[in-house]
Amino acid sequence: MSNLPPESASPAPQRPSWIDAFQLRQPPAGFIDDPYPWYAELRRHAPVHPLASDACLLTRHEDIVAVYRHPAARSDKRREFGPKFGVGTPLYEHHTSSLVFNDPPLHTRVRRLMMGALNQRAIARMEAGVVALVDGLLDRLAQRPGGTADLIEDFAAGIPVEVIGNLLDVPAPDRTPLRAWSLAILSALEPAPSAATLAEGHAAVTDFSELLRGLIAHRRRHPGDPEADVLTRLLQGDGSPDGAFTETELLHNCIFLLNAGHETTTNLIGNGVHALLTHREALQQLQADPGLLGTAVEELLRFESPLQLNNRLSDAPIELRGATLPPGTFITLAVGAANRDPSVFPDPDRLDLARKPNAHLAFGHSAHACAGMNVARLEARVAIGRLVQRFPKLSLAGPAVRDRRVRFRGFSRLPVQIG
Secondary structure, eight states: OOOOOOSOSSOOOOOOTTGGGOOSSSOOTTTTTOOHHHHHHHHHHOSEEEEETTEEEEOOHHHHHHHHHOTTEEOOOHHHHHHHHOTTSHHHHHHHHSGGGOOTTHHHHHHHHHHHHTOHHHHHHHHHHHHHHHHHHHHHHHTSGGGEEETIIIIITHHHHHHHHHHHTOOGGGOTTHHHHHHHHHHTTSSSOOHHHHHHHHHHHHHHHHHHHHHHHHHHHSOOOTTTOHHHHHHHOOSSTTOSOOHHHHHHHHHHHHHHHHHHHHHHHHHHHHHHHTSHHHHHHHHHOGGGHHHHHHHHHHHTOSBOEEEEEESSOEEETTEEEOTTOEEEEEHHHHTTOTTTSSSTTSOOTTOSSOOOOTTOOGGGSOTTHHHHHHHHHHHHHHHHHHOTTOEEOSOOEEOOOSSBOOEEEOEEEOO
């Protein structure tokens, strides 16, 4: 593999003293608020950065794409999740049964079933419902006392929960805990989750599974239209010899639908709106030209990637930058760093809503690209587009509160003034 050019044509700066000690388990002060300066130095000085004797962090776009494509880079996490969660625990069963942490042939079969339920026809049918949902939330924002709101709690977080709730036909009274369950399950994926975080994650998987068992039993007795009802489609499979989920696979891939859809979309909308409100010229450009919305969403995904870190485990040697990653290496892929790599994105720290091409990795890459990415894109286009047109004077109403996780990037609070 050829080496990438340096990030600057100027003489190479001195290697920062902090690099050798850099760890994601205990990141430097300020890293969560703005990781990009650290990523830039790691790309320049330590693009394959050791995190342990059997672990490394990659920050360059070319390297991360190479690992995504490499047949020896595996997604199966049983070796990692056994010690982390405990074999046989709810979190272990969930994260080793759902789509994202599996390899072929299981991954191929599960992805085929999932993509069949989330095909383009299904997404097209969703659009009118997403528009109605977003417009209803905007009507509520317009009625907020004093014209202030929390854009996460009052807008962004409600959209994916309702969309996934509709896809699975979760009764409206049962949707209240879905967001908290999703946050609890995904927070357990952080590099160093606390005992309390793990306990909350186990409980969330157990409670969500119990809800789903009731829904699944009802749908087996009363199937819906598989063209419009995702749960019925998942129950029926695709008619091939292996084209049906086991009960465990069905439960955990329904949970996965909520988790992936909730986290990605809530953070995409929150990060995207915050970026626009802190780059007013870009906001005004989008308001003046709504035709930019498609490329704008891709740029917002690149600029502040909702998923900052991904992982792979090598099961054979992988050659990278003249070095060999031996079998058994835990490889952390810094998606947020790759999406600011100047060798791929000219002027990468500039928000350019018309950027083309835009080979961002926010949804992963290759065979493991996010199965629900087009649902997230639809929700973001509708939510962000209609928000900035409805409230042209939208502005920040106080300090935004950044979620304190390193794997996922988003806000826990985003106070705004409606107009």
